[in-house]
Amino acid sequence: MKRKHGLMVILALLIIGITALVFQQRRQVPVEERRFLFGTLIRITAYGPGASAAVESALGEMERIHSLTSQTDGSVARINEQAGKTPVHVEPELFAFLQKVFRMAEDSGGYFNPMIGALVELWDFDYEGKGRIPSAAEIRQILPLTDQKQVALDEKMQTVFLKESGMKIDLSGVAKGYAIDRAWEILKNKGMTGALIDGGESSIRVLGERPGGGPWRIAVSHPRQSEWIGIVQLTSGQALGTSADTEHYIESNGRRYSHLLNPFTGYPPEDLLAVTIMADSALIADLYSTAVFVAAAADRGELVASHGLEALMVDSRLKVVTTPGMEAILKTEQAD
Numbered sequence: 001m002k003r004k005h006g007l008m009v010i011l012a013l014l015i016i017g018i019t020a021l022v023f024q025q026r027r028q029v030p031v032e033e034r035r036f037l038f039g040t041l042i043r044i045t046a047y048g049p050g051a052s053a054a055v056e057s058a059l060g061e062m063e064r065i066h067s068l069t070s071q072t073d074g075s076v077a078r079i080n081e082q083a084g085k086t087p088v089h090v091e092p093e094l095f096a097f098l099q100k101v102f103r104m105a106e107d108s109g110g111y112f113n114p115m116i117g118a119l120v121e122l123w124d125f126d127y128e129g130k131g132r133i134p135s136a137a138e139i140r141q142i143l144p145l146t147d148q149k150q151v152a153l154d155e156k157m158q159t160v161f162l163k164e165s166g167m168k169i170d171l172s173g174v175a176k177g178y179a180i181d182r183a184w185e186i187l188k189n190k191g192m193t194g195a196l197i198d199g200g201e202s203s204i205r206v207l208g209e210r211p212g213g214g215p216w217r218i219a220v221s222h223p224r225q226s227e228w229i230g231i232v233q234l235t236s237g238q239a240l241g242t243s244a245d246t247e248h249y250i251e252s253n254g255r256r257y258s259h260l261l262n263p264f265t266g267y268p269p270e271d272l273l274a275v276t277i278m279a280d281s282a283l284i285a286d287l288y289s290t291a292v293f294v295a296a297a298a299d300r301g302e303l304v305a306s307h308g309l310e311a312l313m314v315d316s317r318l319k320v321v322t323t324p325g326m327e328a329i330l331k332t333e334q335a336d
Contacts, residue, residue, distance in 0.1 A: 028193065030211055035059050037066045038176040040200030044183065047211055048193035057190065058183035058197070065182060068094055069175035071117070076169055080117065084165030087154060095158050101174055102148060104287055107307070109299065110148070111291040113263035117168025118145040125259040129251035139266035142166075146263050176203050177241060177286030184237075184282070197282075205239040205282045217331070223274040223314055230330040232278065241285030243293040244274035262294040271297060271316050278310040278326060285309075 031051040034043045042062060044055050068091065071077055075090040082088050090098075098114075105112045122142050124132040134142075145167045152161040162169070176199045184205050187195045194208035196216055206216040215233040222229050223244045232240065245258035245268070258268040275293040279285040288309055292300050304311045310325040322330060 028211060030194075031055050033059055035063065037062055038172075038179070038199065040176075040202070042200070043198040044187075044195065045198075046187055046192045046195035046207075048191055048195075048208075050190060051192060054187055054190040054192055058186045061182050061186055062179040065175065065179040069097075069171045069178070071168075071170065071172070076171060079160050079162060080168045083162035083167040087152065087157070087159035087161035089157070089159050092158060095153070095155075095160070097178060098160060098169075099153060099155075101171070101287075102151070102153070104284075105148060108288065108291040108303065109295070110263060111295045111299070111303070112173065112287050113146055113148060114169055114171060114174070115146045115148050115151060115162075115167060116261060116263050117170035118142050118166055119261055119263070119266055120170060120259065121168065123250070123257075123259070123261070125248040125250060127247065129249060129256070131250035131257075133250055133252055133257060143263075143266055173290045174283055174287050176200075177239075177282035177284075180205050180239070180282035199282070202242045202244075203239070203282050203286050204234075204241075205285075206234045206236060208236050220276055220312060220330070224318060229312065229314070229320055230332055232276075232326070233329045233331060234278075237280055239279055239282040239285040240276055241279070241282065241287070241289035242274065242276045243289040246274070258293075260290060260293050262296075269294060269297075272313060273316060273318075274314040276312040276326075277304075278329075 028047040030045045030047040032043065032045045033055045034041055044058055046055050067074060069076060071080065075088065075094055079088045101114050105114055119142050122134050122138060145164055150163040150167065152163065180197050180199050180203055183197050184207055187207055192207055194210055195206065197205050201221065204218055210216045215235050217231045217233055218240060219231055220229045223246050243260055245256055248259035250257040261268050272293060275289045277285045277289040277292065279288065288303065288307060292303050292311060295303055304323060310323045312326050313321045315321065
């Protein structure tokens with residue numbers, strides 16, 4: 001009788017312990033920290049054991065990558081300064097990252113081009129519609145400086161050489177995505193139950209489940225209207241990258257010129273306002289949201305399909321076009 005009573009007590013304690021654990025997990029209050037990096041406000045929300053320290057580590061890593069890929073100082077700035085003069089020795093991590101980005105740029109059919117810096121500088125984009133529209137002659141003169149074949153990556157010497165004076169590497173379309181992926185790995189390795197890394201709403205990646213359980217719910221903004229297009233449900237590891245003409249642009253004679261430029265023509269597209277890509281990493285989502293946005297209309301579908309991506313596009317008539325996979329997860333519920 002005593003043995004049976006003891007087993008009942010143990011069983012009751014186990015049930016109480018499990019119930020308390022489940023209740024505690026459901027009650028976990030997420031930790032949220034923010035930091036201004038990559039020209040935007042980065043927000044990391046995470047919950048799990050040691051969440052505060054994990055979030056600080058993740059933000060610290062993003063800050064390090066911000067410095068590593070900066071175009072105003074550091075190795076990338078030196079590469080651009082020495083264009084047409086001499087190769088520049090760079091950190092192993094930066095060299096490997098550049099190799100990867102140039103391979104991905106080639107896979108995008110050249111629509112993503114990390115050598116577009118001189119062309120973007122020519123347009124002189126600013127916020128709130130300010131900037132300068134260059135002449136067709138100026139654009140033709142600059143386009144040769146965006147030729148990726150004029151970049152020498154010496155793996156043995158770990159050097160980067162831009163062969164023509166005036167060439168400029170521009171990593172702004174991928175640096176933030178790379179940093180988000182690195183932050184995601186840190187949060188995962190530190191055992192976070194769930195996390196949302198929000199790079200100014202244009203770059204997002206999630207880990208685990210949202211507090212309370214279930215997939216994370218992310219709002220997709222409309223480029224011209226105050227209402228959301230809808231809510232995308234993301235499972236652990238999935239990322240969203242959005243490219244739109246809503247921040248850096250020039251307005252002239254009733255037309256908005258996006259800072260996202262087709263590297264073959266030197267001009268932004270006229271028929272598209274926004275592109276959101278869903279992928280398995282923030283780097284891929286960011287790179288292909290840019291590539292699809294600037295691509296010729298006839299090539300966009302092939303770019304998305306050939307790389308196994310899901311997409312949502314808003315054209316100049318405000319029509320929303322989605323791939324079947326994106327349509328299946330696009331809801332009208334409340335977002336996180």
